[in-house]
Amino acid sequence: MLSIQGLAYSFEKEKPIFQGLTLNVKRGEFVSVIGASGSGKSTLFKLVTGLLEPNQGDILIDGKQTGKRLGSVGYMPQKDLLLPWRNVLENVLLPIEVTREHKQTKIPEIREWLSRFGLAEFEKAYPNELSGGMKQRVAFLRTLMTGKELLLLDEPFGALDSMTKRNMHKWLLGLWGELQKTVLFITHDLEEAILLSDRVYVLQDEGIKELKVNLPRPRSSQLIYQSEFLTMRKELEMLIHNEN
Ligand SMILES: Nc1ncnc2c1ncn2[C@@H]1O[C@H](COP(=O)(O)OP(=O)(O)OP(=O)(O)O)[C@@H](O)[C@H]1O
Numbered sequence: 743m744l745s746i747q748g749l750a751y752s753f754e755k756e757k758p759i760f761q762g763l764t765l766n767v768k769r770g771e772f773v774s775v776i777g778a779s780g781s782g783k784s785t786l787f788k789l790v791t792g793l794l795e796p797n798q799g800d801i802l803i804d805g806k807q808t809g810k811r812l813g814s815v816g817y818m819p820q821k822d823l824l825l826p827w828r829n830v831l832e833n834v835l836l837p838i839e840v841t842r843e844h845k846q847t848k849i850p851e852i853r854e855w856l857s858r859f860g861l862a863e864f865e866k867a868y869p870n871e872l873s874g875g876m877k878q879r880v881a882f883l884r885t886l887m888t889g890k891e892l893l894l895l896d897e898p899f900g901a902l903d904s905m906t907k908r909n910m911h912k913w914l915l916g917l918w919g920e921l922q923k924t925v926l927f928i929t930h931d932l933e934e935a936i937l938l939s940d941r942v943y944v945l946q947d948e949g950i951k952e953l954k955v956n957l958p959r960p961r962s963s964q965l966i967y968q969s970e971f972l973t974m975r976k977e978l979e980m981l982i983h984n985e986n
């Protein structure tokens with residue numbers, strides 16, 4: 743679904759963020775990218791979406807090297823998620839307006855989703871009237887409405903408290919199982935990365951490492967107390983701190 747080969751990138755005059763980075767995501771996989779703040783996670787996503795162009799290397803989406811990557815993935819950025827002057831429904835309709843699809847025909851479908859996301863009563867609410875978790879769900883729904891199979895989610899739950907986060911995990915795991923989407927997910931929460939993912943990439947100064955998460959699905963949040971989970975967590979920590 744996504745294939746990145748030999749990627750190199752640096753901002754003007756800065757030291758390179760990536761040098762020869764390789765990363766692959768298969769169709770239907772849930773893959774996380776973890777790494778310290780400033781390691782280049784958001785930059786990686788901007789390269790995949792085409793907001794930035796690599797200095798070297800190839801980025802293939804669905805086997806195609808497109809100059810027009812923007813618009814071939816659903817991208818949920820780290821910040822500035824919702825337009826404050828638009829209500830919930832109008833925010834969710836944004837990708838449909840961009841592709842000039844007929845809005846009215848999509849509204850019943852969107853209303854159904856809003857209701858599934860626990861947002862039925864908030865269709866006319868503005869972002870400043872929503873809780874953090876609600877904003878995240880609206881932004882996620884908007885990403886989903888792009889209709890793209892590959893979704894890039896940049897720390898979607900980063901700003902949430904642990905209780906809300908846990909509910910969002912349950913919700914996302916259920917949804918992902920049902921939708922058959924391919925997800926590339928940025929986080930710096932180790933538990934979150936393991937709980938949700940098939941594989942975890944660790945971005946380091948020296949390059950990238952990979953950990954396979956061999957835990958059965960469907961997964962519940964109770965999994966975090968089990969010994970297999972703790973073993974994985976320890977492995978991931980060792981990778982992050984470069985101890986193996
Ligand atoms: N537009 C820019 N111009 C110059 N340098 C930039 C620009 N955007 C990001 N950087 C630098 O690139 C590096 C990687 O930034 P990036 O936002 O990708 O990190 P990140 O891993 O997403 O961090 P965080 O976990 O804090 O979100 C940082 O050192 C940052 O200062």
Ligand SMILES: [Mg+2]
Pocket residue numbers: 783784785820896
């Ligand atoms: Mg970031």
